[in-house]
Amino acid sequence: MAAIELEQRVIERELCTGCGTCMGVCPTGAIRYENDRIRVDHDRCIQCGRCYRACPGESFPMETFSQEVFGMSYEPQETLGHVLEIWNVKATDKQNREQGASGGAVTQLGIDLLESGEVEGVVAVRASRENPCEFESFIARNRGELLGAARSKYVILPVNQILEEIRKEKGRIAFVGLPCQVQGLRKAMAQDEVLQEKIAVIISLFCGFNMERKATEYLIRKSGIPNGQIQELDYRKKRAGETGFYVAGKNGRTFFLPKHGYTFLNLLYAPKRCWKCFDYSGEFADLSVGDAWEEAGGTSRVIVRTERGRQFLERSVQRGTLQAALCEAEKIKKTQKMVTVYKKKVIDIRAARMRTFPEYGIMLPKSRGKERLYGYALYLILSFFKTGPGRTLARCLPLQLFSRVSARLKRKEIH
Secondary structure (H helix, E strand, O other), rough: HHHHHHHHHHHHOOOOOOOOHHHHHHOOOOEEEEEEEEEOOOOOOOOHHHHHHHHHOOOHHHHHHHHHHHOOOOOOOOOOOOEEEEEEEEOOHHHHHOOOOOOHHHHHHHHHHHHHHOOOOEEEEOOOOOOOOOOOEEEEHHHHHHHHOOOOOOOOHHHHHHHHHHOOOOOOEEEEEHHHHHHHHHHHHEEEEEEEEHEEEEEEEEEOOOOHHHHHHEEEEEEOOOOOEEEEEEEEEEEEEEEEEEEEEOOOOOEEEHHHOOOOOOHHHOOOHHHOOOOOOOOOEEEEEEEOOOHHHHHHHHEEEEHHHHHHHHHHHOOOOOEEEEHHHHHHHHOOEEEHHHHHHHHHHHHHOOOOOOOOOOOOOOOOOHHHHHHHHHHHHHHHHHHHHHHHHHHOHHHHHHHHHHHHHHHHHHH
């Protein structure tokens, strides 16, 4: 199948995740990401079909990849996927903890892999040097570059366009990405032995929903700082013990909104493909990492999924660069309850009502009782804010109103 199938069966049917895998496997550079959309240059396309075969948007056979990665069947009822262990982790280095969004676990793991010589580079995301409001994937080569790329960026980004660069590397690479990007990488690796050899470890970040560029534009407008005057933009800047959206203008003016104060933007600006995602915690990675919200002072939650992932984590703990304490799965299910229920337990509601839906090759769980009512309510809210009146209402309502409701709901979930 050629790139036209990618356009007709994935992009036009709202199944594109924006992961960039198609760009990374295209041998002629015929695919680009422009104006928040994958676009194909048919004059350069040689109809090899690699883009469509590696795309996780229309299909990702979870049973097949569960057997391949873990050697066992996929269990749709398991909220967190295949789990060996779960740890609460934080970096022992103060600078790393301060730079990181939570406990600095991902950054420290990357630093340890680089400095031990186990990898030559780590896939990461940084602000563009030309525009602090734009971001790009790159291969970090040292501690400084990793620290400069620390903290989450809540924006759709074709991270996997880096795959062609990875193929040309002399050494091995650690990959850090979101669940959809990990799925695209797994599909690309399945048809490319070179990529299989180059990827040393796959680390996924938890992801409830990602957001369109319009979410960032919304927050910039609310900050009152003109786009062209922005000197720094950070989605997880630390201030007074909290992390949140931060903008600094060239005139010294700043704006800060705590993380739980802008979670509501998921309702407004999550792409429809995010509604169709059945993977919250990066189930096909070696290690999955998220925030331990109930832990004071910043702590990362690390799910160990493979022996390879366990070995890399253990080495960092043995070196003394990471502190780790075992954690129960129920901690994640409680502190991330709303998003785990929506993505894992009531997905059948969206599957039945949306015009198109990915093929996961599994029987999706059937929602019941109060959870089903919650699923219907949230689906209706998401759908409303995709309409013209919904977007208009979102622009007009005070930011503080949204923020207070959003933060209150999260505090109730955590405590």
